Amino acid sequence: MPAETPLDHIRNFSIVAHIDHGKSTLADRLIQATGGLDLREMKEQVLDSMDIERERGITIKAQTVRLHYTAKDGGTYVLNLIDTPGHVDFAYEVSRSLSACEGALLVVDAAQGVEAQTLANVYLALDNDLEIVPVLNKIDLPAAEPDKVKEQIEEVIGLDASNAVMISAKAGIGIEDVLEAIVHRLPAPKTGDRTAPLKALLVDSWYDAYLGVVVLVRILDGELRKNQVVRMMGTGARYGVDRVGVFTPKMVQVDALGPGEIGFITASIKELADTRVGDTITEDRRQTAEMLPGFKPAQPVVFCGLFPVDAADFEDLRAAMGKLRLNDASFSFEMETSAALGFGFRCGFLGLLHLEIIQERLSREFDLDLIATAPSVVYRIHLTDGTILELHNPADMPDPARIEMIEEPWITATIMTPDEYLGNILQLCQERRGIQTQLTYVGARALVSYELPLNEVVFDFYDRLKSISKGYASFDYHIADHREGDLVKMQILVNAEPVDALSMLVHRSQAERRGRVMCEKLKELIPQHLFKIPIQAAIGGRVIARETISALRKDVTAKCYGGDATRKRKLLEKQKEGKKRMRQFGKVEIPQEAFIAALKMES
Amino acid sequence: MNALSAEVHRFLPTTPADPGFGVYVHWPFCAAKCPYCDFNSHVRHQAIDQERFARAFAREIAVMAGRSRGLTVTSIFLGGGTPSLMEPATVGAILDAIAANWTVAPGAEVTMEANPSSVEAERFLGYRAAGVNRLSLGVQALNDEDLRGLGRLHDVAQALKAIELARSTFPRLSFDLIYARPGQSVASWEAELARAIDLAADHLSLYQLTIEHGTPFYALHKAGKLKVPDGELSADLYEATQSVTRTAGLPAYEISNHAVPGAESRHNLTYWRYGLYAGVGPGAHGRLMGRLGRHAVATEPNPERWLQMVEDWETGTTIDDALSHQEEADELLLMGLRLTEGVDLKRWRQVSGRDIDPTVEADLVAQGMVERLSPDRIRATPAGMLVLDAVVADLA
Numbered sequence: 001m002p003a004e005t006p007l008d009h010i011r012n013f014s015i016v017a018h019i020d021h022g023k024s025t026l027a028d029r030l031i032q033a034t035g036g037l038d039l040r041e042m043k044e045q046v047l048d049s050m051d052i053e054r055e056r057g058i059t060i061k062a063q064t065v066r067l068h069y070t071a072k073d074g075g076t077y078v079l080n081l082i083d084t085p086g087h088v089d090f091a092y093e094v095s096r097s098l099s100a101c102e103g104a105l106l107v108v109d110a111a112q113g114v115e116a117q118t119l120a121n122v123y124l125a126l127d128n129d130l131e132i133v134p135v136l137n138k139i140d141l142p143a144a145e146p147d148k149v150k151e152q153i154e155e156v157i158g159l160d161a162s163n164a165v166m167i168s169a170k171a172g173i174g175i176e177d178v179l180e181a182i183v184h185r186l187p188a189p190k191t192g193d194r195t196a197p198l199k200a201l202l203v204d205s206w207y208d209a210y211l212g213v214v215v216l217v218r219i220l221d222g223e224l225r226k227n228q229v230v231r232m233m234g235t236g237a238r239y240g241v242d243r244v245g246v247f248t249p250k251m252v253q254v255d256a257l258g259p260g261e262i263g264f265i266t267a268s269i270k271e272l273a274d275t276r277v278g279d280t281i282t283e284d285r286r287q288t289a290e291m292l293p294g295f296k297p298a299q300p301v302v303f304c305g306l307f308p309v310d311a312a313d314f315e316d317l318r319a320a321m322g323k324l325r326l327n328d329a330s331f332s333f334e335m336e337t338s339a340a341l342g343f344g345f346r347c348g349f350l351g352l353l354h355l356e357i358i359q360e361r362l363s364r365e366f367d368l369d370l371i372a373t374a375p376s377v378v379y380r381i382h383l384t385d386g387t388i389l390e391l392h393n394p395a396d397m398p399d400p401a402r403i404e405m406i407e408e409p410w411i412t413a414t415i416m417t418p419d420e421y422l423g424n425i426l427q428l429c430q431e432r433r434g435i436q437t438q439l440t441y442v443g444a445r446a447l448v449s450y451e452l453p454l455n456e457v458v459f460d461f462y463d464r465l466k467s468i469s470k471g472y473a474s475f476d477y478h479i480a481d482h483r484e485g486d487l488v489k490m491q492i493l494v495n496a497e498p499v500d501a502l503s504m505l506v507h508r509s510q511a512e513r514r515g516r517v518m519c520e521k522l523k524e525l526i527p528q529h530l531f532k533i534p535i536q537a538a539i540g541g542r543v544i545a546r547e548t549i550s551a552l553r554k555d556v557t558a559k560c561y562g563g564d565a566t567r568k569r570k571l572l573e574k575q576k577e578g579k580k581r582m583r584q585f586g587k588v589e590i591p592q593e594a595f596i597a598a599l600k601m602e603s
Numbered sequence: 604m605n606a607l608s609a610e611v612h613r614f615l616p617t618t619p620a621d622p623g624f625g626v627y628v629h630w631p632f633c634a635a636k637c638p639y640c641d642f643n644s645h646v647r648h649q650a651i652d653q654e655r656f657a658r659a660f661a662r663e664i665a666v667m668a669g670r671s672r673g674l675t676v677t678s679i680f681l682g683g684g685t686p687s688l689m690e691p692a693t694v695g696a697i698l699d700a701i702a703a704n705w706t707v708a709p710g711a712e713v714t715m716e717a718n719p720s721s722v723e724a725e726r727f728l729g730y731r732a733a734g735v736n737r738l739s740l741g742v743q744a745l746n747d748e749d750l751r752g753l754g755r756l757h758d759v760a761q762a763l764k765a766i767e768l769a770r771s772t773f774p775r776l777s778f779d780l781i782y783a784r785p786g787q788s789v790a791s792w793e794a795e796l797a798r799a800i801d802l803a804a805d806h807l808s809l810y811q812l813t814i815e816h817g818t819p820f821y822a823l824h825k826a827g828k829l830k831v832p833d834g835e836l837s838a839d840l841y842e843a844t845q846s847v848t849r850t851a852g853l854p855a856y857e858i859s860n861h862a863v864p865g866a867e868s869r870h871n872l873t874y875w876r877y878g879l880y881a882g883v884g885p886g887a888h889g890r891l892m893g894r895l896g897r898h899a900v901a902t903e904p905n906p907e908r909w910l911q912m913v914e915d916w917e918t919g920t921t922i923d924d925a926l927s928h929q930e931e932a933d934e935l936l937l938m939g940l941r942l943t944e945g946v947d948l949k950r951w952r953q954v955s956g957r958d959i960d961p962t963v964e965a966d967l968v969a970q971g972m973v974e975r976l977s978p979d980r981i982r983a984t985p986a987g988m989l990v991l992d993a994v995v996a997d998l999a
Binding site for chain 2: 529530531552553554555556557558559563564565566568569571572573575576579587
């Protein structure tokens with residue numbers, strides 16, 4: 001392995017694609033074609049290494065791979081692939097990864113064309129001044145329409161697609177063309193003085209159980225070597241470097257990393273907090289004059305409460321969240337108590353997918369049974385005394401008499417859909433208080449932009465969108481601004497007892513609909529009791545929706561078989577076990593599942 | 604007839620305080636499996652070697668008797684399966700073995716279940732001669748269409764003949780009906796029940812059809828091809844059953860059992876009063892005292908495997924678990940609350956080491972589900988009986 005690679009033989013690039021358009025498969029092919037791993041070592045998709053990532057076909061944490069490629073011109077190039085998260089929730093991580101690159105491959109499915117998510121990420125790449133090479137994947141599919149998709153790329157994104165690389169990652173077609181395009185069409189790193197003081201960007205960091213904190217770096221100037229003493233300019237922390245290396249994708253140690261290169265270091269760092277992403281790494285004794293601009297920290301936009309189903313798991317949940325936060329600084333949590341659900345945490349997320357992923361990781365990797373409350377957004381409450389509150393939890397809503405006005409976050413949403421579903425989608429957006437800003441067609445596909453209150457989107461918008469478009473519509477959004485809204489706190493009362501975990505802030509115009517849906521849902525979910533149970537949705541003291549669960553009329557075993565008291569007792573024990581999994585509200589027992597299902601919403 | 608009715612009065616009565624000791628014998632074979640039945644019953648197409656089974660029963664009887672020395676048998680129950688597929692000689696051999704291994708109280712109740720087919724009715728005299736003094740007939744319905752629907756092999760005419768013959772043969776007779784059948788209305792059930800009461804002697808078992816997991820009815824029901832009365836209608840049917848039988852002088856003394864006062868099934872009372880009982884034969888259950896307290900005892904359900912086990916090791920016992928205080932208390936409560944006489948709370952307290960939760964009881968009393976018959980006796984009200992499983996889950 002050459003210790004020094006000349007700058008013009010380095011390419012740092014990432015792949016931008018919509019879920020399912022073949023990013024991971026292409027990455028695998030590139031690794032395979034350049035001998036990074038032999039076939040035996042190739043797991044199906046190497047880069048998405050978390051279980052959840054592989055199952056959902058998404059990337060959450062950035063990963064990098066160094067590829068050695070001997071091009072047709074005879075030169076040996078170092079190609080650093082920096083894999084990026086595809087989803088908008090992780091736009092922050094995307095832009096961080098992109099800032100370490102000079103170019104990107106835009107992979108588009110030749111049958112499905114450009115999706116909303118593709119757009120968002122291409123714009124991020126353009127914002128970072130990246131050179132973009134369009135790649136049409138799945139050209140071997142019968143449904144592929146490469147000419148139409150090229151046209152679409154030109155019309156919708158405004159990129160020249162005439163030289164798009166035509167490939168099938170799955171069938172291994174055109175892989176070499178991709179490698180050649182990387183070498184010849186993407187620029188080499190621009191600057192870099194190997195003799196200057198070290199200046200490196202801290203791209204990412206994560207905790208490894210064996211190595212401690214692993215830091216992913218992009219070198220701008222100077223050299224990074226083993227045993228060097230480095231300083232994090234932002235935090236002021238000093239470390240002796242233990243290891244310097246690259247991912248092939250296996251971790252391979254190298255003597256040094258030079259300008260334009262991407263690699264990792266370990267330095268017996270115990271606290272992830274000491275490695276702030278975006279920080280500048282320099283030599284301790286010979287510091288670079290100027291810090292890199294760094295990144296602004298990601299702000300959580302969606303909040304929900306997470307509670308252990310079994311109260312005894314509270315400490316385990318706290319420990320698990322702490323561990324997840326080690327590798328995901330954008331996830332935040334603080335303790336919360338609920339009359340309904342006991343002790344738990346109020347958690348902040350970058351978006352709905354982020355929320356779902358954290359929840360799933362907690363239950364899967366830490367084996368925790370959780371209840372999540374309805375997701376809510378951050379409201380800005382202007383009080384009559386002039387102060388402004390940020391409300392993360394509807395339960396903390398101040399007395400309405402003290403509220404001057406409430407602002408809620410709005411998003412700009414982009415939806416792409418086959419035009420046959422457009423009518424339903426427009427209706428959905430209108431129902432959700434959306435304001436249409438753009439509607440254009442590309443062939444039989446429509447691209448529509450809406451301004452929407454985030455509050456209406458966190459509620460089940462995505463599920464509804466998927467169902468009314470049979471899964472064909474794609475959706476992406478970014479936070480636009482805050483606007484005043486006529487928002488009220490809706491409470492749910494079960495047998496006249498308010499259930500705090502089910503209370504939510506809603507727009508007045510939506511209150512009745514949501515209240516009705518919630519009451520209907522709870523009627524299905526709460527088992528019959530020995531007495532009848534009214535379920536009400538109320539704003540202040542006014543009931544806006546009501547359902548009644550009738551009393552249980554018959555529940556008795558007709559026959560006990562020949563003295564087999566055991567069978568009956570086992571049933572009783574199961575019943576008692578089930579009761580333990582219920583939460584008591586006054587005299588009513590509500591199963592945990594009812595909370596989860598009620599909050600999932602909607603028919 | 605006089606001699607027989609005199610014998611009725613010699614039946615040993617049991618009381619709540621002294622629930623007696625019963626022996627249950629399970630004959631696991633049936634001519635055909637009914638589509639609603641999830642009991643331990645098996646159909647065999649080759650002849651059953653009854654003598655061999657009788658010898659095995661005798662061996663296991665000796666084992667169970669060894670575990671319950673000093674107890675006097677107050678009732679014997681031959682259940683199944685279809686015990687009336689046994690030759691009278693087989694029944695005689697089993698009853699003889701019980702008498703040889705235990706002390707059987709004079710006037711002990713000896714019940715046998717029988718199907719009302721003509722073949723089986725021919726054996727009634729033989730059973731009586733062997734010592735059976737109470738017959739429990741599986742009539743199930745007095746309507747040919749429903750009998751076919753339930754997969755029964757007899758028709759109404761055969762049932763009527765069997766009832767008549769049984770009444771003249773046995774001192775005591777009970778029969779079973781299944782209600783809440785597909786398509787059944789309250790009015791048609793009331794009419795059928797009135798006819799049944801006319802035919803009945805002094806005891807009736809009236810069971811609501813239950814769709815049990817793993818039965819053909821379960822699969823049909825799940826596939827939407829079998830419509831049974833819903834919760835509301837089945838509650839109405841239950842209430843109609845209570846009122847018709849009460850008026851006729853056969854009030855319920857248990858959820859599904861009705862009798863002229865004094866004619867209750869002693870054997871089943873032993874279960875519900877949570878007395879001790881031994882179970883003999885494949886898949887039979889017992890409650891016997893072990894060194895540390897009450898044990899749940901059960902045997903291998905598969906007839907041939909059970910037979911082999913008994914021949915090799917004297918018994919087919921596969922479960923012999925000491926019950927915890929909580930388990931014993933649960934069983935005492937869930938069995939006892941099925942009875943209109945209710946449960947003795949002093950005994951429950953002794954077993955469980957605690958009292959019934961007063962707030963839970965107060966709520967249930969306020970909802971009209973339970974009541975105190977005396978300071979130490981709690982029972983389910985008629986309304987509580989309908990939702991007894993939920994009531995017990997609250998109280999236990």
